Amino acid sequence: MEDIAEFIAQVTPAKRKRDAETLLALMAEVTGEKPILTGSIIGFGTYHYRYASGREGDAPATGFAPRKPATTIYLMDGVDAHAEELAHFGPHTSGVGCLYVKDLDVCDTAALRRVIARSYRTLTAGVFGQRASESGE
Incomplete structure (x- = not known):
């Protein structure tokens, strides 16, 4: 956790740092997992995926990356799976x-909590074995 605290302490701008601290606490509470820092991504839990090509691996079940332009929040079961809830979430863009969130303070964090909890449950139930890019197939 010390590495994560050091990482977040160096995040800029200040708004991104504040959002990282909020997301760190929120995701730890929702998932019950300890955060793991991989590069610039703070992940929680894991799930196993397999591409149609046979390539497979493990990835964080949820996580975020505080980037200068916006904070990236990972929903590996696909953003479209949460479209109804995200319609009322607040200002964001998505892939x-x-x-991609520029200011978590103007967003509905209760809605985000529900989205993360649902996504995490889906990914860790052992039945979701694909990546978000394949979930529409």
């Missing part, structure tokens, strides 16, 4: 498996 296939990522939310």
Whole structure:
């Protein structure tokens, strides 16, 4: 945890650092997992995936990365799986498996908590074996 605290202490701008501290506590509480720092990603829990090609591996079940332009929140079961909840979440953009948030203070963190909990449960139930980019197939 010391490495994570040191990592977050160096995050800029200040808004991203504040959001990282919020997400660290929120994801730890929701998942019951200890955070793991891999590069610039803080992950919680793991799930096993397998591509149609046969390639497989393990990835964090949820996590985030505080980047200068926005904080990336990883929803590896796909953002579309949470479209209804995210419609009321607040200002964000998204990719296939990522939310990009510039200011968590103007977002509904209760909605985010529900999304992360649902995504985490889906990924760790042992039945979700693909990546977000394949979940629509």
